[in-house]
Amino acid sequence: MLPLPTGWSPGRANSSKRSSETGFNRHRWNVVRFKKKEQLPEDTRRYTFSLPPDTKKLGLGTCQHLQLGFHFSDRLVVRPYTPRRPVFGREEDGKFELIVKTYAPDQYQPDGTMSNILDCLRPREEIEVKGPIGEIKYIGQGKFMIDEKEYHFLDVSLVLSGSGITPGYQLISRILRAKDQGKGEDKTNINVIDANKTEGDILLKDELDRFAKDNPDQSNITHVLSHTDDKWSGEKGHVSKEIPQKHLDLRKEMWRCFAVLRL
Ligand SMILES: Cc1cc2nc3c(=O)[nH]c(=O)nc-3n(C[C@H](O)[C@H](O)[C@H](O)COP(=O)(O)OP(=O)(O)OC[C@H]3O[C@@H](n4cnc5c(N)ncnc54)[C@H](O)[C@@H]3O)c2cc1C
Numbered sequence: 001m002l003p004l005p006t007g008w009s010p011g012r013a014n015s016s017k018r019s020s021e022t023g024f025n026r027h028r029w030n031v032v033r034f035k036k037k038e039q040l041p042e043d044t045r046r047y048t049f050s051l052p053p054d055t056k057k058l059g060l061g062t063c064q065h066l067q068l069g070f071h072f073s074d075r076l077v078v079r080p081y082t083p084r085r086p087v088f089g090r091e092e093d094g095k096f097e098l099i100v101k102t103y104a105p106d107q108y109q110p111d112g113t114m115s116n117i118l119d120c121l122r123p124r125e126e127i128e129v130k131g132p133i134g135e136i137k138y139i140g141q142g143k144f145m146i147d148e149k150e151y152h153f154l155d156v157s158l159v160l161s162g163s164g165i166t167p168g169y170q171l172i173s174r175i176l177r178a179k180d181q182g183k184g185e186d187k188t189n190i191n192v193i194d195a196n197k198t199e200g201d202i203l204l205k206d207e208l209d210r211f212a213k214d215n216p217d218q219s220n221i222t223h224v225l226s227h228t229d230d231k232w233s234g235e236k237g238h239v240s241k242e243i244p245q246k247h248l249d250l251r252k253e254m255w256r257c258f259a260v261l262r263l
Contacts, residue, residue: 023059
């Protein structure tokens with residue numbers, strides 16, 4: 001674990017008056033408390049945060065994200081994150097979870113700022129959050145609100161990479177778990193191309209592969225790696241136009257793609 005950065009001052013900024021029962025104020029900082037960290041494969045961690053006592057719900061729409069803010073004495077660091085949980089209203093339990101890859105320094109680059117701040121948090125320390133943010137929201141049963149207009153899709157294809165999988169994960173989880181969560185079966189088809197450097201870099205791989213395995217008629221996930229070893233039997237290289245042509249049904253008239261490139 002790295003030492004806490006100098007200038008660490010939990011809860012330093014003016015936080016909003018936490019009056020909301022339903023969610024955060026998206027225009028002002030809200031203070032949340034770090035609860036626990038779990039080590040996932042490679043350099044990925046799962047972080048759990050508690051909402052303020054008077055905020056009952058995170059209130060994010062599916063595919064929306066939060067801004068995390070950390071005040072050093074002389075600057076504010078802000079990064080976006082998409083929670084892994086809650087996805088459904090019934091999972092709102094006063095907490096939220098982030099899956100975050102920690103960027104370690106090497107001979108070519110310094111460490112990642114926010115991911116190392118998170119890695120250094122101790123239970124009950126505070127960090128600031130704003131949200132919900134994002135103009136794409138999945139409502140269910142193939143319906144999206146995009147810039148406040150409603151769209152309906154029977155098939156959704158996503159081309160994602162690195163930590164850009166997290167908004168996609170929310171969508172996949174929302175579609176494929178709808179029935180178990182009392183929302184009625186969601187028959188939207190979902191196909192994903194997920195590009196990473198190495199197999200260890202694939203965030204949420206086990207959960208994604210399980211979704212695809214349990215729902216073979218409705219979902220498919222193709223991992224593409226740029227750095228492989230001999231054991232890797234999947235797609236190799238970068239996402240050229242051949243990979244979507246091979247793994248997505250591009251004959252369909254409409255498709256949308258979210259992409260956060262971080263390879
Ligand atoms: C909508 C959205 C949702 C996201 N959700 C998630 C999520 O759920 N989980 C997640 O892990 N990430 C997510 N991200 C990415 C996240 O916001 C951060 O970009 C990521 O955590 C890295 O932030 P950092 O401050 O740790 O690294 P940064 O400080 O931003 O650095 C990033 C990389 O750049 C390198 N670097 C920094 N400075 C230099 C320099 N001067 N020269 C050369 N290299 C440098 C670092 O070594 C590191 O590899 C999301 C991004 C978006 C846009």
